[in-house]
Amino acid sequence: MEDLNNSNSSWDQNYDTNISAGNSSIRYGCYNGNEGFIVYVVSWIVICVGLPLTLLAVYAVSSWSRNDHSAHIYATNLLISDLIQLCCMIAWVAGEKCKEMLFLYFFGVFSSVGFMVCISLERYLVIAWPLWYRCRRTIKNYVVTCTIVWVLPLIFVLLCFYTKDRIQLTIIAVFLFLPLPLFIFFLRGTLKALSASLSVPTDEKRRIVAVLVVILLIYTLLFLPCIILSLAAAEMSHGYRMITFILTQISPLADLILYIFIRKGATDKLLASLCFCRM
Secondary structure, eight states, rough: OOOHHHSSSIIIIIIIISSSSSSSOOOTEEEHHHHOOOHHHHHHHHHHHHHHHHHHHHHHTTTTTTTTTTHHHHHHHHHHHHHHHHHHHHHHHHHHHHHHHHHHHHHHHHHHHHHHHHHHHHHHHHHHHHHHHTTOOHHHHHHHHHHHHHHHHHHHHHHHHHHOOHHHHHHHHHHHHHHHHHHHHHHHHHOOOOOOSSSSSSHHHHHHHHHHHHHHHHHHTTHHHHHHHHSSSGOHHHHHHHHHHHHHHHHHHHHHHHHHHHHTHHHHHHHHHHHHHOO
């Protein structure tokens, strides 16, 4: 990672230090030093656990009923964005194209965030605006939405690539912060509209609320530290940067938990199992 360590850009100084933590000559793929070894081990764990499970989830999503277009399309794209992140991790542990993979990795992260917003929005509309949502539930609208979600992260990543200093961190902070109030609004609006919704079955309401709560928890726990790092990178220690990068790396595993709640029947089985264990 000499090319990263010699760079003077703010992106390299604050985010690449999470990849090349420490100044030790000992290298573990794209990672250096003792802190780098910790990230290296975490990367291997995420790859070994996340890659086969994500591929299995993609196969399972392809077998879903085509009548549930929203769940099928958004979940598939979310898993694809996770695969992009996992492929970048594989390149890092192999020590290949470290800097190039960093930009591709954040493209996968940004795309994953975008499809999490799509899933939250779709769950909110099912409860709050069911008639309006059914009239506009077409393949064309889904294709347009997915195209926008893939293009916007690409634009942001290109801006990061061609800008330097504080602008890069500001772009990352803005992109990652904007979905947070949306997640809170969707959850609050859904809970408020639940009592007035008569067309949605009880088990479907439970599943929708579970999905929104899981998305908000995942985003708060895994991405909020990255937002803080982007806003106050100069004051953050190497340890905090390492923890932030590790939390971002395990997001594909968290998305697998989200997949369980999106799938019909999984929430009811999980709740039934918890009740049985409590008894």
